[in-house]
Amino acid sequence: MAKKYVDINTLKYLLYDVYQLEEVLNQDRCEDHDISSMNLILDSVKDFSDRELYPYLKEMDEQPAHYKDGGVEVHKQVGVMMKQGGEMGFISGPFDYEEGGLQLPMMLYTASSFIQEAANNHLTGYIGLTLGAAELIINFGSQELKDIYVPKMLSGDWGGTMCLTEPQAGSSLSDITTKAIPQSDGSYKISGQKIFISGGDHQYADNIVHLVLARIEGAPAGTKGISLFVVPKKRPDEEGNLVSNDVTTVADFQKMGQRGYCTTHLGFGDAGECQGFLVGEANKGLKYMFLMMNGARIAVGRGGAAIATAAYHASLEYAKERPQGRKLASTGKKDPEEGQTFIINHPDVRRMLLFQKTVSEGSLGLVLLASKYYDLKHTLTDEKEKEKYGLLLELIIPMVKTYPSEMGAQSVSNGLQVLGGYGFCTDFILQQYHRDIRIFSIYEGTTGIQSQDLLGRKLLLENGKALQLLTEEIKQTINSALKYDDLKKYAGKLGDKLQEASKVIQHLIGFAKKGDYERFLSDATPFMEYLSTITLSWIWLEMAVNAKNALVTGKKTYSEEFYESKIHAMKFYFKYELPKTNGLAEVLLNEEVLTIAGEKEVFN
Template structure:
């Protein structure tokens, strides 16, 4: 039976044909791995995701977390699913063998983790946050902190969260009021009221390790005064650490993940320890936040992917309408209708194109950390920093649109709970909001990332795109050459728009940034067009493969690329016109007119 979590052949294509991930085994850290071990890890992940995560996706939605006798109650399937994940080594997938890890490249680990998001993003979130906390402790903890906290995090005895948001602060972290008062023993008394803390309370592990942003007494104002603290739910002896569950928040989607209000230090006895340097909490936290933003992009993509696969299966089975005007002709599957094919292709280009983008970024992360050449490491880091806000926001926005089309393909049935696509859309809608809203990502991209280091990252991206254009034209294929010309034009339009906006930014920042979200969408479409052209170049020689299944797969890639260049990339032209006009409508608007 074909998986409804992923097209396994597509994942193989992206990893091995598009990204050549096996070349990472040339790096000493991954020398013991091979294509076989990478594929085995993915197959194991797909099996656990299918058998343990997917079956309770709907129950996690309908039987959402509740409080009984002061404790959070979850569906009984959640804990064993997470235990299977931990026992298979996926919680420690990227960590050293000596720490019980699989020492996988992040590219392969993200491919594995993506499958759990497709199967049940609510259950997966508990593990994803714990992975991020373990990475933070590994990166910024002292030797003593690593020895104390890493083992229970990596073996699933402790789970983790990141604790930023406060009722008055929202996304404006400069407004955080949480305090940390020094104790004589070098630790701190934490006082804070926090809200929207994902996975903030549960009984899935012996303990929960909260990473909390708070202010020391001598902290400067704003974000430069934030420090980061390890604050466990329970102390070493099992007694409470004065972290109180103040309530659960009930959400539109991802209902199976607890969203909590937490009070730290109601009795003045919440003890935490500093992680990283004083007043550098946000700088440290950005490592986890950037990982989380890529995870959001992967989540959004995989929910779109699952919706696409469900819609495709339904379209092949649902008989409605006829191929001819003759009412006596037999009904045909709705996949035969042009408008349904349009909707399916629109989902396919987001799902497969978005996954290509996320895995491309994962490969940059591996290169940024481990490439033996210092220049290559630096350039990979520049590109990863540039792409992170695009991955988070473009995948989130386009993923929801794709899920909406999955419902449309199902017709009235898609709007019912008997079919999974309505839940997938609700689960996906959160991704545009958390880990920095899509609008904040757009401001980050245009206001900081594209101009960083004199635009070095953007120049690197342009060089890569134009190299693909040149390579494509050398193939002597008219269709691909047309795509290449279109991409070249789109890149030059993006570069022109970027230069216009960056020139206006110093003197007219509000005007330059007013349509930053439009800029991010145009940027994302151009970026994904490049990835679709690269996929089409690989697929073109195999479109008449002697194996019929392989031929259909490669022709599907060519059809998807054609759709992106004919239906999606042209959307950027009016966006560039708007952006270069420096339209003042949003800046000058009298909000009393709204």
């Protein structure tokens, strides 16, 4: 295990300097908090993660969650996470005071969770899903449901899940068949099966509260007929005692990564005795679930960024300590008499490390930016400003979920390569990070689904107003960069990319205008990569402008080397990553259609 899994200085730099958490703290909802209290929280989270999370990461992979005697057994640290996480506010933190929360800004909660996930990504999901389930009840449930379930969930005594996927339906939620039959007492009898339910069963929660999508008998077909139900594993009886609610753990999926984070197959109502309780109005379940999806997708991006970050620090530590080979002399030959050099001095190793640095730190910046938009959307009082940040959030959310997941996996793969043969061995942690991060591009909607959401829905939101707002934000950063001579070149490159992006987007939208939606969306995934890379170039230019300003004004919180490293990383991203959009633009502008099914089969 590496000595370091996260750089707190970089996290605080992005949180306080680049993305100005104080702007959110100035809003009425957060008036009880200040930078000092935020630092206390982050420092306590880091101490907890050092002590209770990071030391158990490898052990949880080697001792995976597993099905036994009708239930799932998980590592003992899940119990520590549920109990102490509840006590420390890891579950309740973002909620309002009246709901038992701490009214923490999403930015701070994101930073706190990032530390925990970098330390041990197998543990955070148990409390994260409990938070998500509680959030649904708080926002849409009756007061009775809130009173019965929320306090126990926020304390960590009870767990929570979200149950969407079914064996026959997969991501196609319009095809779910789980049934809900109304009963005379206002409850519903639930019957059906759900698969891939993260945190669906374990021995360290007295109860697990499932938020289940189901179809009320006689409801309309498709997504319009889906309702949302609270379906506890155990339901309180009239005396308040917990009794079985006919929720069965059928199996636990064994996975290539995140092996300490259980993923279950659940059966509801096998004995005809499963009770569910309607959340909100009938037939609005999918709407309720997706209103919470922005937070869930920020969480997935955050997890990808966290694993990529931990892998980067493990790779960097190895490269600084591993002697191998010799530096090339000015003659172009190696001197066999010269001692070995550390591999961090080899240019190609430095290239891979810089790739890891730019992907992981850039991803963290993107996730924190989305969290800021989330905060401003929910705390500002000016309706026009609320709309602005709401639109910006909607547009970048698919990228926030996708870029850290997809590029994070590439980043970890590069880290494994830095270690060479040792990277492939279980003695070192890189192979585990490589396996753990692979699921993140599948969580909460695959990359293909996110890409179609970006191109097919978000880009056209409010007749393109969201895209216009994002373009304006990027241009502000370009104008700020133009004030510094050594940043002008990079500002110009990003400006040119904005013009190219406009051409690409207009070309693609042309198919939508003609009603050719299959062609319009057929290259949505290359477009996701294209726009995400441009967006990350903006993230890095923004960091470089902030760093340059600190160096010029002398208002430095960190060392000169720290700020120079951010500028150097930006230059690397503009040299090695941004030019990849040239090839993607060529793909997106190409008139040839090769992936749409036709009369002739091309696979044999």
